[in-house]
Amino acid sequence: MKGLTLRHLSKTYFDPYSGTRVDAIHDVSLQVEAGEFVSVVGPSGCGKTTILNMIAGFLPHSGGDILVGGKPVKGPGPDRGVVFQSFALFPWKTVLDNVAFGPKMRGVARAEREKIAREYLAIAGLSEAAGRYPSELSGGMQQRVGVVRALANDPDVLLMDEPFASVDAQTRMTLQEELTRIWAEKRNTVLFITHDVGEAVFLADRVVVLTKGRVLDEIKVGLPRPRKWDDANKDPEFQRLSAQVLEKVRAA
Amino acid sequence: MRRRLETTAWFMAPFAVILAAWAFVLPLFEVNPRLFPQLSQVIEAARETLADGTLIQHVGASLVRVAVGTTLAIVLAVPLGIAMGVSPVISTFISPLLRFFSVLAGIAWIPIATLWFGYGFGAITFIIFNAVFFIVTYNTLLGVSTIPMPVRNAALSLGAGPLVMLTEVLLPGALPNIVTGIRTGLGFAWRGLIAAEMIATNVGLGYMLFVARDFYRTEVIVLGMVVIGVLWLLIDRLVLAPLERATIERWGMVQRA
Amino acid sequence: MILVWKIWGAYVRLTARFPSVATLMPFVPVVGLWALVAHLELFPKVFFPSPLDVWRSFIDLTWKGILPDYLQDSVVRLAVGAAWGMALGIPLGVLIGMNRIAYRALWPVLLFLQAIGDIAWLPILVIWFGYGLVTMTFVIVYTVLFPVVLNTVLGVRSVPPVLARAAQSLGAGRWSVVWEVILPGALPNIITGLRNGLGYGWRALIAAEIIVGTSGIGFLMFDARRAGSVVEIFLGMIILGILWYIVDSWVLAPIERTTGQRWGLVTR
Ligand SMILES: Nc1ncnc2c1ncn2[C@@H]1O[C@H](COP(=O)(O)OP(=O)(O)O)[C@@H](O)[C@H]1O
Ligand SMILES: [Mg+2]
Numbered sequence: 126m127k128g129l130t131l132r133h134l135s136k137t138y139f140d141p142y143s144g145t146r147v148d149a150i151h152d153v154s155l156q157v158e159a160g161e162f163v164s165v166v167g168p169s170g171c172g173k174t175t176i177l178n179m180i181a182g183f184l185p186h187s188g189g190d191i192l193v194g195g196k197p198v199k200g201p202g203p204d205r206g207v208v209f210q211s212f213a214l215f216p217w218k219t220v221l222d223n224v225a226f227g228p229k230m231r232g233v234a235r236a237e238r239e240k241i242a243r244e245y246l247a248i249a250g251l252s253e254a255a256g257r258y259p260s261e262l263s264g265g266m267q268q269r270v271g272v273v274r275a276l277a278n279d280p281d282v283l284l285m286d287e288p289f290a291s292v293d294a295q296t297r298m299t300l301q302e303e304l305t306r307i308w309a310e311k312r313n314t315v316l317f318i319t320h321d322v323g324e325a326v327f328l329a330d331r332v333v334v335l336t337k338g339r340v341l342d343e344i345k346v347g348l349p350r351p352r353k354w355d356d357a358n359k360d361p362e363f364q365r366l367s368a369q370v371l372e373k374v375r376a377a
Numbered sequence: 378m379r380r381r382l383e384t385t386a387w388f389m390a391p392f393a394v395i396l397a398a399w400a401f402v403l404p405l406f407e408v409n410p411r412l413f414p415q416l417s418q419v420i421e422a423a424r425e426t427l428a429d430g431t432l433i434q435h436v437g438a439s440l441v442r443v444a445v446g447t448t449l450a451i452v453l454a455v456p457l458g459i460a461m462g463v464s465p466v467i468s469t470f471i472s473p474l475l476r477f478f479s480v481l482a483g484i485a486w487i488p489i490a491t492l493w494f495g496y497g498f499g500a501i502t503f504i505i506f507n508a509v510f511f512i513v514t515y516n517t518l519l520g521v522s523t524i525p526m527p528v529r530n531a532a533l534s535l536g537a538g539p540l541v542m543l544t545e546v547l548l549p550g551a552l553p554n555i556v557t558g559i560r561t562g563l564g565f566a567w568r569g570l571i572a573a574e575m576i577a578t579n580v581g582l583g584y585m586l587f588v589a590r591d592f593y594r595t596e597v598i599v600l601g602m603v604v605i606g607v608l609w610l611l612i613d614r615l616v617l618a619p620l621e622r623a624t625i626e627r628w629g630m631v632q633r634a
Numbered sequence: 635m636i637l638v639w640k641i642w643g644a645y646v647r648l649t650a651r652f653p654s655v656a657t658l659m660p661f662v663p664v665v666g667l668w669a670l671v672a673h674l675e676l677f678p679k680v681f682f683p684s685p686l687d688v689w690r691s692f693i694d695l696t697w698k699g700i701l702p703d704y705l706q707d708s709v710v711r712l713a714v715g716a717a718w719g720m721a722l723g724i725p726l727g728v729l730i731g732m733n734r735i736a737y738r739a740l741w742p743v744l745l746f747l748q749a750i751g752d753i754a755w756l757p758i759l760v761i762w763f764g765y766g767l768v769t770m771t772f773v774i775v776y777t778v779l780f781p782v783v784l785n786t787v788l789g790v791r792s793v794p795p796v797l798a799r800a801a802q803s804l805g806a807g808r809w810s811v812v813w814e815v816i817l818p819g820a821l822p823n824i825i826t827g828l829r830n831g832l833g834y835g836w837r838a839l840i841a842a843e844i845i846v847g848t849s850g851i852g853f854l855m856f857d858a859r860r861a862g863s864v865v866e867i868f869l870g871m872i873i874l875g876i877l878w879y880i881v882d883s884w885v886l887a888p889i890e891r892t893t894g895q896r897w898g899l900v901t902r
Contacts, residue, residue: 183799203805213800217818226814230805278804388742395743412762466642474660480878481871484841485852488859488867493681565837571753572841583754590757598758606750613749 126314127194127204127281129157129180134189136175136338149175151338152189157282159194162308162315164325166374167335173318176335177286180316181207193281203227206280208288212267214259220246220270221255227278245277246270248307265296272304276311283315289324298354301327305352322371327357332366334373342373414596419603422596431585436604438581442498443570446505447563454510455555458517459547468522475515482562483508483569487577496577504569509562516558520551556624560617567609582608657883683865688872691865700854705873708850711767712839715774716832723779723831724824727786728816741787748780752838756845770842777838778831785827789820822893829886836878 136150149172157163167173178184180191182201191198193205206227214223221242228238246252249269259267268288275283289297305328308315319325325332326346334341346366348357357363399416410418426432461467486507487500494500524546532546574583582605589597649656665685671677672684695701729736730744752773759769793816801815817824843852851870858866 181799181803183802201799201802203803205803207800207803209796209800211794211796213794213796215797215800215815215818217821226801226806227804230801230807230810274804387738391739391743392746469656470660473657474664476883477661477875477879480882481875482837484837484844485855485871485874487841487844488855489864489871492859492862492864492867564834568751568753568834568837568841571751572845575753575756575845586754586757590760593761595758595761598761602750602754602758605754606746609749609751610746 126159126312128159128161129155129282129314129316130190130192130195131155131176131180132190132192134176134179134191135187136172136179136184137187149338150179150186153335153338153340154189155333155340157314157316159314160312162317162328162330163333164317164319164329164331165333165335166319166322166325166370167341168374169320171335172338173320173335174286175338177207177284177316177318180282181205181284203230203278204281206275206278206283208268208271208275208283208285210287210290212259212264212271214267214270214274216259219256219258220251220262223259223270224274224277226274231278241277245273248310249273249303263296264292265300268292268300269303272300272307276307276313281314283313285315285317287319288317290319290321297324302351302353304328305350309350322374323367326363326367326370327352327354332370334370336374341376344370344373411593411595414599418596419600422594422600426597426600432600432604435580435582435585435601436608438578439570439574439583440608442501442581443505443563443566446502447509447559447566449502450506450509450562451513451559454513454558455517455548458514458555459521459543459551461514462518462521462551463547465522468518472515472518475511475518478507478511479515481507482511483565484572487569487573490573491577496579498578500577501570501573501581504573505566508566508569509559512562512565513555513558516554516561517551520554521547523554524550552624556617556621560621563612563617567612571605680862681864683868687865688868691869695866695869701873704850704854705877708839708843708852709877711770711850712774712832712836715771715835715839716778716828718771718775719778719782719831719835720828722775723782723827724786724817726779727783727824727827728790728812728820730783731787731790731820732812732816737787744780744783747776748784752777752834753841756842760846765846765848769846770839773838773842774835777835778828781831781834782824782827785823785830786820789823789827790816792823793819822890825886825890825893829882829890832886833878833882840874 132154134150134153135148138147138149140147153176155163165173165176175184179186180198182198182205198205215226218226221239224242224245225238228241233241243252243255246255249272251266251269251273254262254266254270259270262270271288289300292300301324317325317328329346332344332346334344344366348360348363348366396416404415408415423432461471483504486504490500490503490507494503528550529542529546532542537545570581571583571586574581575587578584582601586598586601589595589601645659649659669685672679672682676682692701726740730740731737755773755776756769759772763769763772797815797819798811801811806814839850840852843850844856847853847856851874855867855870858864858870
């Protein structure tokens with residue numbers, strides 16, 4: 126397990142046709158400790174996706190440093206697992222083959238990687254679906270596969286960009302509870318991006334509030350784990366923290 | 378506007394490179410002109426055939442044949458396709474037949490056409506007609522049968538008579554398929570034309586190529602190939618693509634309605 | 635009238651159980667009409683033979699071994715040409731689809747070469763390679779190549795970029811992305827391209843056999859035309875029709891449909 130460091134990170138988009146520049150990220154510094162779960166929350170358009178894409182290596186950054194375990198990142202790589210809002214499962218691979226993809230890229234033999242994949246599918250309660258194609262699953266199940274596929278590759282850092290934004294509200298709550306449970310087992314370093322304040326507080330050890338390409342504030346969340354929505358809704362501490370974060374986000 | 382110019386420039390750039398290589402690099406090598414011509418020879422051939430009017434004559438002959446055969450085919454195929462497509466019974470029964478004949482479209486008819494009609498205009502027009510007719514009939518029939526029954530019933534219950542039904546519902550509804558059919562059919566017809574002209578006539582682009590081959594006049598062959606390519610690009614860009622765009626947009630309207 | 639509907643109903647039920655009946659049945663009245671017209675000798679018999687004549691010629695040529703040989707020649711030529719067309723077309727399509735420079739340099743040229751069309755190449759090919767296999771193979775490869783390339787490019791570009799990103803962040807290198815993401819994602823389009831390409835390639839083969847061939851079904855037909863044997867021309871056309879019908883609707887079309895559907899690429 127390794128930590129993630131952002132130092133004075135910045136990003137300027139350049140539109141070659143109109144010739145204009147957009148400063149999406151100004152100066153973001155952030156330290157995510159090894160085994161820590163950090164949520165980044167902020168209004169739409171504040172630069173969350175941009176930050177995540179730079180960490181993942183999908184976008185070059187304009188300034189500053191991105192370090193994983195102290196080493197600068199160069200392009201996308203298996204040390205940073207990504208869970209996408211649109212799931213991004215391979216439609217032509219079965220659920221099992223989707224989850225086994227990462228180990229396959231590492232050169233793990235078929236029998237071994239299928240064993241790994243089955244283990245992870247079992248954790249997410251997906252053993253039944255192993256032989257099915259993604260298009261045959263509900264959105265909630267697809268995103269479970271998405272999460273498990275990233276985890277099965279045993280990344281140093283797990284990056285999640287609004288992964289539950291496109292599933293229905295009930296399923297979302299179930300998925301959030303499952304994520305805290307699985308995370309409690311694996312203790313990965315996680316950077317979780319969302320615009321949903323409740324989600325940010327519920328999942329994280331620490332919530333980072335982002336506005337207009339800058340870090341506005343950080344709030345520690347000391348709630349006990351494993352977390353359940355039934356308890357959280359009744360917990361005054363959860364409500365106090367949520368209100369505090371919401372205030373910051375709205376002030377932005 | 379600037380974007381458009383830029384796209385055109387990028388489109389032309391590779392051709393400029395090829396022409397430059399042809400004009401300046403090829404003369405450095407001793408290429409037998411009976412195998413491949415120099416650019417200057419091709420230009421000379423173009424000048425010559427334009428001056429004595431033979432190029433125009435060949436192009437004209439080919440285009441007239443295509444126009445006549447295609448028009449005739451469309452005029453017959455569309456009404457027939459609609460008439461048969463209106464009845465689900467007839468259209469399911471008849472479509473394997475039409476598919477079989479579309480499969481044969483064009484070139485496979487050359488031997489029998491030349492036997493029935495002799496060498497010349499008749500045989501070639503028949504081949505083009507054939508290539509377009511069956512494919513368009515089949516597509517029209519398909520198009521009509523894809524118009525949802527509720528739409529037809531709605532039109533009927535709004536008091537549409539047979540003529541209104543035809544012009545307001547059936548024809549527009551089948552139009553996207555008809556256009557697709559014409560595009561495919563014309564593609565086959567154009568190839569059929571060149572092939573047929575090589576064996577069955579004494580004028581036309583295919584004939585021009587084939588005769589040039591007898592005398593190893595590669596510059597005329599290459600000229601003919603370029604003319605064929607440019608003509609087809611023009612037909613495709615100036616006639617077929619706009620037609621398709623117009624009807625696909627139209628189809629969008631039909632869908633939303 | 636009721637009887638007609640009853641018969642039709644029985645026919646529909648029969649075709650539901652045996653789909654091939656629906657394919658074959660419509661040809662019964664056509665062959666019947668053909669037999670009648672031939673019998674009445676509306677056209678001179680040398681121009682318009684009866685179905686029975688064609689059948690006899692089929693038996694005769696099969697017996698002599700000419701027909702199986704020619705059929706094999708044609709099919710092998712088409713298969714070899716199609717294999718080359720795919721072997722060249724798919725990599726080229728992937729390259730053009732993924733690389734901007736390759737796209738700018740090659741795409742316009744491809745469009746133009748496609749517009750020239752296969753058959754117009756025959757005269758110069760005959761000069762270069764003579765009458766024979768090379769010329770014919772060239773023409774078929776040429777015909778199959780363009781639809782495959784153009785559709786592969788379309789397919790490559792239709793693969794959502796997020797899938798390539800997903801693969802990369804799971805550790806896939808450049809080649810793995812091509813192999814595991816780009817190719818499968820483009821596959822439905824590639825098959826469509828192949829289907830179109832074979833449709834053209836098969837016609838090009840006939841033309842090539844007619845014009846420069848020394849064997850094959852196209853040659854059989856044109857040889858028959860020289861000898862004035864309408865029977866054999868009819869036979870050739872029917873064989874061509876049946877052959878392509880089978881390949882297209884029983885092999886290519888189902889492959890095209892099932893790849894896309896199983897993966898949910900078509901419906902969504
Ligand atoms: N490719 C791009 N080119 C130019 N500007 C962009 C691009 N992508 C995002 N932006 C701009 O950068 C800012 C941050 O976008 P994003 O990171 O997507 O925000 P978020 O994910 O928080 O909604 C927005 O103002 C957006 O308009
Ligand atoms: Mg975003």
